[in-house]
Amino acid sequence: MVVLTGGARGVTAACALEMAEKYSPVLILIGRSPLPASEPAWAENLHEPALLKKAILAGAFKGRTPKPVEIDKEYQKIMAGREIQGHMEQMKAHGSTVRYFSADVGNKAEMDAVFKAVRKEFRQITAIVHGAGVIDDKRIVDKQPEPFMRVMETKVKGLDVLLSLSKTDPLKYFVLFSSIAARTGNQGQCDYAMANEVLNKTAQKLAAAHPSCKYLSLNWGPWDGGMVDDSLKREFAKKGWPLFP
Template sequence: MRALNSVRIASYDGTTSLEHLGEIEITNAAPDYAEAIRQAIEAFGGNARIVSAPHSAGLCLLTEGLTEGLLANRHHMALQAILSADGNMRVIALDCASAPALSDIGGISGLCRSFRIERPGTRLTSLSIYAPADVDETASRVARSLDLPDSDYMLHTDEIRQDVLGDGLLPPPAHEGASTSPVWLISGGGRGVTANCAVELANRTGGSFILLGRSDMTEWPDWLEPETDLKALRSALAKNSTRPGTPKKPVEIDRFARKLLAGAEIASTIKSIETAGAYARYVQADIGDRASLRSTLATLVKEVGAVTGLVHGAGVLSDGLVSTLDLQSFETVFAPKVMGLEIILSCLDKRSLSHIALFSSASAVFGNEGQANYAAANAWLNNVAIQLATSMPDTQVKSFCWGPWHGGMVDDALARMFTERGIGLITRQEGARIFADQLLNSPHDQVRFVVGDEWGDQ
């Protein structure tokens, strides 16, 4: 495991001359930014014009990432603009990496990293603007960054930075436990690797655990022997299909078997948390429904107390090559991971939060073939983590950029793919230990972690 650090790599040159870049195009998706950038480029001797889409210049700046509106749509628009550029054109995609509203933050860097993996040789750069000032100041930073080599950069007020991996981290020394009993809210916490982390937290901190998930708690039939293998369970259900109320068709049997296994896993998680001496409650909830979630959480807070720790582990995949990713695929991925976090935070009293943990992905750091949408959503999480840590100095905020786990979203086919690339899988026990160590005990200024093997150069 290594920390992901933001380091200074350059300062802004006030004597920049852009004449040598030739004609520069700027997309008009965000008109105010486009015009300000055009003026800034020309102030430095460059030649720029505003276009509706990349056309014929050697360099095009994309302002799609600076538009208002839903995050999924914004990132899909940026991808479409990148795809529309000629293969020989240098493209620079812009977005904001910090903003007063979380919905105005972007994750374009993750999208660009994945795009470059799928299409080697593409000249694609991302410029993510930190501490955004007025439009003219932002435009000036962009204009003075156009000569940077193709890569991903953060444009801060006084300097340009890049993300780099730090040295390997040892487990931090343990701190004294909290004097009061914590209340943990864990999205996606009933099943999978997030559940392992919840159990480890219960062993470390005790307290109360509210586990949010989409699955229902389907009870295991009395007549059915316990089973953990899906294939074997389907076979057992098929043999008992003559029983009243038992599904008969193969597709119905499969659906019921999956519901049974999900319910059994949730029940096992609750039992493990209670065995650790903590209280656990599973709540089936749609974290995308603001009104419903607000009402649900208000009731739970009355019962168990204010939430003091948030673990956001919810997430789904909708993979595809960049040429095939449609808006729906972005919406599918962004709904639980991005909108879910926004809605959960809006329903909580942030003054009570002592810990926030976000489940990000190494795809945001390295990119990954077929996961440009997922990498973008997780890059957004990383940017949000930095902003929350800055604005909430008394709160431990951590973003875990997980490599592939043994289990979780990694099926047998993905496991073979990672093995072929020489990338080891994180065991559930080790991942949960790392998670609890760093969330509870690491220094406040260590916000982002890459857990697992480095796979950017694979």
């Protein structure tokens, strides 16, 4: 049974899907987004962004005129729900039993509740993939404490929480989604690079100390998806770095 932080969306979901296709394990997916409920009737079957945003404007804010940022937030919520739902359905179609929990990986109480519920239903946790991560790219002089800490803590405090809660689990694999930015640096990403390098060094140390579990920190290069948006894609193209499909 595999617990994946960030496993319902982005590239961690792509890896969970691959696991479902090859081995059909029980997959426990964790993200901050709420478990998607059924969509309001006015949003159903709308996939074109402009049409969906028009429907949001008409359907979600009855009696008042929302700010563009509110429409965008509602749009992102619907799109996140669809992404989670779609991935879960695909994983189940490959034979995996799938559960989704809404929790912040850096919140020990929330994660403790998830781990307890998971052990109650499935007895043992045998593998953990820590894929949760966020970016907030800015030059060092423009970095503010709150976003800086969010980037760091999603990875580093998240790892700390996972290690502390899984102490008694018979783990065979503990895989961390780190980044090549940890080794090369990247413009605007001093916080992200540091956070990922903490993952690397921690995995190195744990691998030496606990050979019964495979600790691995994967320094991914850029993928064509997830947090790599069009502007990042252009930057990578300039450097001649190819994207993982």
